[in-house]
Amino acid sequence: xxxxxxxxxxxxxxxxxxxxxxxxxxxxxxxxxxxxxxxxxxxxxxxxxxxxxxxxxxxxxxxxxxxxxxxxxxxxxxxxxxxxxxxxxxxxxxxxxxxxxxxxxxxxxx
Amino acid sequence: xxxxxxxxxxxxxxxxxxxxxxxxxxxxxxxxxxxxxxxxxxxxxxxxxxxxxxxxxxxxxxxxxxxxxxxxxxxxxxxxxxxxxxxxxxxxxxxxxxxxxxxxxxxxxxxxx
Numbered sequence: 001x002x003x004x005x006x007x008x009x010x011x012x013x014x015x016x017x018x019x020x021x022x023x024x025x026x027x028x029x030x031x032x033x034x035x036x037x038x039x040x041x042x043x044x045x046x047x048x049x050x051x052x053x054x055x056x057x058x059x060x061x062x063x064x065x066x067x068x069x070x071x072x073x074x075x076x077x078x079x080x081x082x083x084x085x086x087x088x089x090x091x092x093x094x095x096x097x098x099x100x101x102x103x104x105x106x107x108x109x110x
Numbered sequence: 111x112x113x114x115x116x117x118x119x120x121x122x123x124x125x126x127x128x129x130x131x132x133x134x135x136x137x138x139x140x141x142x143x144x145x146x147x148x149x150x151x152x153x154x155x156x157x158x159x160x161x162x163x164x165x166x167x168x169x170x171x172x173x174x175x176x177x178x179x180x181x182x183x184x185x186x187x188x189x190x191x192x193x194x195x196x197x198x199x200x201x202x203x204x205x206x207x208x209x210x211x212x213x214x215x216x217x218x219x220x221x222x223x
Contacts (some may be wrong), residue, residue, distance in 0.1 A: 023143065032113070040129040043200050043214030044153075091208035096141060096160060098212060102152035110128065 002027040006088050006101035013078055014107050021073040021104045023088030033071050035064050036087040038103070044087055051077075076110045114154035116139030116201050123191055124223050131186045131218045133159065141204045142184040144168075144176065146197040153200065157172075159184055191222045 005024045013019055025033065032051055036044035042059045046055040050066040061082065063074040073086055088101045114135040126160050133142065144156040155168030157176040166177050173195060175187045184203075188195055198219050202212040 029205075032211075034211050036211075036214075041216070043202075044212075044215045047215060049209075049211050087170045089153075096158060096208045097155055098138040098143075098208065100124075100145075102150070 002090070002092060002099050004088055004090055004099050004101040006086075006104050008104060009102070010105040011107070013075075014082045015079055015108055015110050016077045018076045018078070019072070020075070021086055021106070023071040023073070023101055024069060025071070025088075025090050025099075026069075027090050027092045027099070029093035031091045031093055033066055034089045034091070034098070035071070036089065038085045038087055047086075065067070075106070078106075080110050081103055082106065083108045114201060114203055114213055114215040118218060119157050119191060119216065120219050122221045122223065125191055127181070127191050129188045129220070131188075131199055131201075131220070132219055133184045133186070133215060135182055135184075135201075135203045135213075137203060137205070137213070138181060139182050139203035139213075140181070141206075141208075142178065143202040143204075144184070144186045145200045145202065146170065146195075147200060147217075148197050154188075156186065157198075188220075193222050196220060196222045 003026045007022045035047040038044045048064040053068045085103045087103045089098045125176045143158040144151040159165045159178045200217045201215045205210045
C-alpha cells in the first residue's frame, strides 16, 4: 500500500536554529514529491516539486532534497514567520490521486 | 483575480440537512479534488474529477455527492449531514498530469450540530 510518513509531528526551534523535516514514502512508481506550507485557517501553499533521487530545490531559507525512500526539508536559520505546518505529498503512476502525510507543525521562537 | 475560491468559508448546519460547498477555479485546470482535513488524519481525498462530467471516488466518499457540469466549478454536496462530517474541506486543482502540484483554496470550515 502506498504510504507517506512525516516526522517529527511537531518541532520547536529557536530563531536561527537550523533543522530538518523528514518525509518517508513507500510508493510504486513515484511521479512527483511535493512540499506545501499550511498556515492556520488557510489552504496548503505549494513550495517545491521533486521528481527524481538526487534532485534539490531551494527557496530562501528552505531547501528540499529527495532520495529513493525519503525527502528532507531543511530549514536554515529559521525566523518566527517560518512557523507553519509543512505537508509532504506524493503522486504515483497509474492514478491521478495524491497521497499526503499528516504534516510537521513547526514553531520558531524569537 | 486568478485562483481557486471556496464558499462559504464557514458553515454551521444541523444533522440531516443538505449542504453544498462550492469551489471555483480560474485556471481552466482539468483536474479538481475535494479533501477533508481532520486532526490526526491529514488530508483525505473525498472525490476527484478529471474533466467536466468525469468524476471518481477517493478514499472517503460515503455521504458525499459531486458534480462537474463546467470545467471551472466542482461543488460538493452532503445529502444528509452527519456529525462525523464536521471537518475542514479543501478544494484543489491541477493541470494535466499528476506530476504537477495541486493548488488549494482556503477551505470551508463545516460544523454539524
